[in-house]
Amino acid sequence: MIKIENLHAKVNDSEILNGINLEVKRGEVHAIMGPNGSGKSTLSKVIAGHPSYEVTEGSVTYEINGKGKDLLEFEPDERAKEGIFLSFQYPIEVPGVSNIDFLRESYNTICGHQGTSSVDEEEFREFLKPKIEMLGMNPSFLNRPLNQGFSGGEKKKNEILQMAVLNPRLALLDETDSGLDIDALQTVASGVNKLRSKFNSIVLITHYQRLLDYIEPDYVHVLHKGKIIKSGGPELALELEDKGYDWLIN
Amino acid sequence: MSSDSNLIEKEYKYGFYTDIETEEFPKGLNEEIIKLISAKKNEPSWMLEYRLKAYRHWLTMKEPSWAKLDYPKVDFQNLYYYAAPKKKESLTNLDEVDPELLETFERLGIPLSEQKRISGVAVDAVFDSVSVATTHKEELEKVGVIFCSISEAIQEHPELVKKYLGTVVPHSDNFYAALNAAVFSDGSFVYIPKGVTCPLDLSTYFRINAKETGQFERTLIVADEGSYVNYLEGCTAPERPEHQLHAAVVELVTLDDAEIKYSTVQNWYAGNKKGEGGVYNFVTKRGHCLGKNSKISWTQVEAGSAITWKYPSCVLIGDNSQGAFYSVALTNNKMQADTGTKMIHVGKNTKSTIISKGISTDESINNYRGLVKIMPSAKNSRNYSQCDSMLVGDRAGANTFPYIDVKNETATLEHEASTSKISEDQLFYLQSRGLDMEKCVSMIVNGFCHQVFKELPLEFSVEAVKLIEMKLENSIG
Numbered sequence: 096m097i098k099i100e101n102l103h104a105k106v107n108d109s110e111i112l113n114g115i116n117l118e119v120k121r122g123e124v125h126a127i128m129g130p131n132g133s134g135k136s137t138l139s140k141v142i143a144g145h146p147s148y149e150v151t152e153g154s155v156t157y158e159i160n161g162k163g164k165d166l167l168e169f170e171p172d173e174r175a176k177e178g179i180f181l182s183f184q185y186p187i188e189v190p191g192v193s194n195i196d197f198l199r200e201s202y203n204t205i206c207g208h209q210g211t212s213s214v215d216e217e218e219f220r221e222f223l224k225p226k227i228e229m230l231g232m233n234p235s236f237l238n239r240p241l242n243q244g245f246s247g248g249e250k251k252k253n254e255i256l257q258m259a260v261l262n263p264r265l266a267l268l269d270e271t272d273s274g275l276d277i278d279a280l281q282t283v284a285s286g287v288n289k290l291r292s293k294f295n296s297i298v299l300i301t302h303y304q305r306l307l308d309y310i311e312p313d314y315v316h317v318l319h320k321g322k323i324i325k326s327g328g329p330e331l332a333l334e335l336e337d338k339g340y341d342w343l344i345n
Numbered sequence: 346m347s348s349d350s351n352l353i354e355k356e357y358k359y360g361f362y363t364d365i366e367t368e369e370f371p372k373g374l375n376e377e378i379i380k381l382i383s384a385k386k387n388e389p390s391w392m393l394e395y396r397l398k399a400y401r402h403w404l405t406m407k408e409p410s411w412a413k414l415d416y417p418k419v420d421f422q423n424l425y426y427y428a429a430p431k432k433k434e435s436l437t438n439l440d441e442v443d444p445e446l447l448e449t450f451e452r453l454g455i456p457l458s459e460q461k462r463i464s465g466v467a468v469d470a471v472f473d474s475v476s477v478a479t480t481h482k483e484e485l486e487k488v489g490v491i492f493c494s495i496s497e498a499i500q501e502h503p504e505l506v507k508k509y510l511g512t513v514v515p516h517s518d519n520f521y522a523a524l525n526a527a528v529f530s531d532g533s534f535v536y537i538p539k540g541v542t543c544p545l546d547l548s549t550y551f552r553i554n555a556k557e558t559g560q561f562e563r564t565l566i567v568a569d570e571g572s573y574v575n576y577l578e579g580c581t582a583p584e585r586p587e588h589q590l591h592a593a594v595v596e597l598v599t600l601d602d603a604e605i606k607y608s609t610v611q612n613w614y615a616g617n618k619k620g621e622g623g624v625y626n627f628v629t630k631r632g633h634c635l636g637k638n639s640k641i642s643w644t645q646v647e648a649g650s651a652i653t654w655k656y657p658s659c660v661l662i663g664d665n666s667q668g669a670f671y672s673v674a675l676t677n678n679k680m681q682a683d684t685g686t687k688m689i690h691v692g693k694n695t696k697s698t699i700i701s702k703g704i705s706t707d708e709s710i711n712n713y714r715g716l717v718k719i720m721p722s723a724k725n726s727r728n729y730s731q732c733d734s735m736l737v738g739d740r741a742g743a744n745t746f747p748y749i750d751v752k753n754e755t756a757t758l759e760h761e762a763s764t765s766k767i768s769e770d771q772l773f774y775l776q777s778r779g780l781d782m783e784k785c786v787s788m789i790v791n792g793f794c795h796q797v798f799k800e801l802p803l804e805f806s807v808e809a810v811k812l813i814e815m816k817l818e819n820s821i822g
Binding site: 143144145146147170171172174175176180181183186187189190191192197200201204205208240241257261 | 768769770771773774775776777778779780781782784788789791792793794795796
């Protein structure tokens with residue numbers, strides 16, 4: 096699905112990624128863990144195409160219609176149209192834009208690009224119903240301005256709702272568990288699990304092992320100073336929970 | 346057609362010119378011209394006297410310079426003050442409209458002919474100095490609503506015109522209002538009788554066509570006790586390399602328990618990227634809430650004109666009366682706007698609301714200027730003001746000049762103001778959901794304007810969103 100080779104990236108002249116190598120295959124779930132400031136969020140933003148980050152070396156190859164393409168050549172909206180989705184750690188507020196209008200615009204744009212026909216508002220509400228229920232969201236929430244005045248948990252649920260609507264091929268979930276209480280965490284995790292399939296891939300970025308109790312990854316990687324310093328199976332996460340990061344870093 | 350003019354066509358689709366035979370009076374302004382205008386309209390002597398009084402007063406006045414606007418002085422002697430399409434001899438019926446004019450308005454999206462006209466909206470179409478047609482008149486007459494050109498009202502309803510004309514905006518009010526009172530050519534007149542809710546939305550469409558011509562629109566709307574009317578106004582002009590002048594006066598009067606909602610989408614030609622051409626829009630709009638519990642609201646989307654000087658205001662005279670001003674002003678290229686409102690509280694328990702949203706892009710300047718005045722008699726009055734500015738790019742300017750004058754200590758005033766830029770994070774967030782840059786910007790800007798757009802009638806708000814998108818497209822590209 097995606098192959099990252101020797102990726103270096105910087106923001107405001109400070110080097111954040113220092114040669115990342117990572118391959119995520121179709122149907123796989125990878126967890127990326129690591130202490131604060133290790134470059135986890137940066138990695139997800141570089142894959143999604145945030146303009147503040149400059150790639151200085153390396154490559155990111157993404158599979159489109161069975162062919163590997165240079166993802167770094169794509170604008171952020173083009174990446175989204177090709178099925179890349181980033182769930183933001185801090186979802187952005189956009190005053191005055193209704194959540195449902197935004198979501199429908201996004202759905203119609205992306206699905207239009209992928210060959211599905213557009214839906215009108217009524218059809219879209221029907222389409223959303225089960226997804227909203229799955230996430231235990233209040234439908235009134237669709238008419239509110241995008242992320243404005245949402246609680247931390249509501250914002251995160253809204254991100255996963257977007258993921259459920261857009262059905263991405265590659266989902267990057269950046270600290271989706273932060274700010275969630277245990278009930279909300281379970282709801283969100285079960286939502287993600289329902290979206291997991293052999294056709295798509297998920298990259299979980301998380302600080303704590305907690306999320307991985309609910310969404311079991313196939314692989315776990317530890318990031319430190321912009322490099323993957325250790326990779327393993329789900330048992331690695333448990334080990335980290337037990338011992339912290341220090342034994343790997345030193 | 347060169348690719349250059351193709352591009353302009355795309356930027357301003359109303360920029361075409363109708364080649365029609367025009368009757369115009371000689372250039373320049375003097376008492377003779379005013380007498381000619383008055384005679385042309387077959388006006389009673391009181392009207393001519395009013396015009397001459399205004400003209401003589403105007404001669405003693407100076408063009409105001411307090412607005413934060415920078416433009417070369419207008420040469421008032423180098424303008425035509427009257428231009429009207431010539432009636433073709435082939436048209437036998439007096440009410441018949443020149444097909445060329447019908448076609449022009451159709452191209453502007455305002456069909457006038459019986460079969461095609463828009464249902465639910467009555468339209469008065471003004472072309473340069475004259476009203477060419479007013480639709481749905483009979484239907485309105487049935488409920489006693491008068492909707493016609495001001496010229497016709499002076500003939501047919503002189504008692505009403507005499508009673509109210511110049512009572513809200515006196516001829517001595519300001520430089521442009523005095524000029525307008527002297528030379529006004531056409532505009533609309535509306536009278537809603539007691540207890541009547543106007544069954545149709547009323548709308549006036551102003552079109553400047555002739556070269557080097559000033560358009561001096563005069564509109565008067567009177568809502569008698571317990572009546573209601575929704576009034577819409579639209580304006581466009583052809584692209585011309587030289588500036589055009591539009592100096593309008595609009596007066597609104599509401600008696601007890603009456604309400605007027607007045608909405609404008611102003612899309613006069615704004616000039617090109619270099620700042621050449623475009624309309625100078627010097628407008629005085631004011632409403633008197635004369636009666637108790639009466640309401641006036643001004644909603645405006647100002648997206649055109651090279652220079653905008655406009656402060657639709659409310660004088661809240663009746664107890665418990667309410668005034669509102671909802672405004673979106675978008676400037677791009679080298680446009681300059683100095684716009685806002687005045688809310689003058691006179692009666693007890695009067696309330697006013699001001700929501701102003703300014704968006705400036707390119708090298709444009711966008712100023713909000715507003716006054717909230719609480720008179721000693723205005724016990725327990727309230728005002729809420731919110732003025733937000735958004736800058737797109739780093740060459741545009743925005744200023745806010747809120748003036749407050751409180752002479753009664755029981756009044757409550759709230760004021761909020763903000764200036765923002767579209768953040769990179771907002772753009773990235775929307776882009777990462779598949780929306781291209783243009784769509785992201787227009788979504789953020791439309792969201793920013795949402796509080797104002799929701800005050801517009803539905804078709805108008807759709808048009809406003811499209812207009813803003815089109816303007817931004819050319820600024821971001």
